[in-house]
Amino acid sequence: MATVSDLSKGNFMRYNGEIMQVEELQHRTPGNLRAFYQIKMRNVRNGKVAENRFRPGEEVEILRVETKEYQYLYADGDSLVCMDNVTFDQIYLDKALLGESVNYIKEGVTLLIAFENGDRAITAEAPSHVVMEVQYTEPGVQGDTATRTLKAATLETGVEVRVPLFVNTGDKIKIDTRNGEYIERVKE
Missing domain, CATH: 2.40.50.140 (Nucleic acid-binding proteins)
Structure with missing residues (x-):
């Protein structure tokens, strides 16, 4: 078994029977009190964040x-x-x-x-950005680019995203896979 001092950001550990990934690790020594480790960790299965304090010599199970x-x-x-x-x-x-x-x-x-x-x-x-082709979207109005108005567009995977008015059917666009937002139109 390893101790808490062997942990670093990004490590995986088993905590309360769940697999957790260490997101933040701080060693604190407040005034006249004993030192401790403040660890912020994310549950791999459901994405929930937990925070806990550990004593410096406390044993933890680091996963390979x-x-x-x-x-x-x-x-x-x-x-x-x-x-x-x-x-x-x-x-x-x-x-x-x-x-x-x-x-x-x-x-x-x-x-x-x-x-x-x-x-x-x-x-x-997944990669942070992907280039996808727009399968269908309503045609844009010429010269209507003064406002940041968005319209719906269906991608090749069947998912619908919001794109600017100048994007047309058949255009290739770059999408952020983390939140599904339009980034830019890609010229090939």
């Missing part, structure tokens, strides 16, 4: 996590089929691990997947 790049091939029910870029092994990844960003990824995108002890996927991360 291996991160690999996988290519997203296709969706299969509530899972995504992904292929290891090196060994070409295929795995089934639960869509819930990607959260809302699962709506903005398409076939061929590289995902970063973290495994606990090399066998069970605990987190998955």
Whole structure:
């Protein structure tokens, strides 16, 4: 077992039976009191943030996590089929691990997947930005660009996003996968 002083930001640990990722770690020594570690950690399964104090010698279970790049091939029910870029092994990844960003990824995108002890996927991360084609949107009005007015546009994955009036059907746009917001129009 490791102690709290062995932890650093980004480490995974088991806390109250749950897998947590350390987001913030501070060593504090207030006045005449004993030192302690203030740790802010995020639950990997449900995304909730917890904060706790630990004594300097307290033992914690640090998990051995291996991160690999996988290519997203296709969706299969509530899972995504992904292929290891090196060994070409295929795995089934639960869509819930990607959260809302699962709506903005398409076939061929590289995902970063973290495994606990090399066998069970605990987190998955999509690229921060993707380029997608607009399948349908209402035509924009010529010269109506003075205001920051947005309209609905359907992307190639079927998800709907808000885009500026000058974006037309067939245009390629850059989307932020974390929140689904339009970033810019891409010229190819």
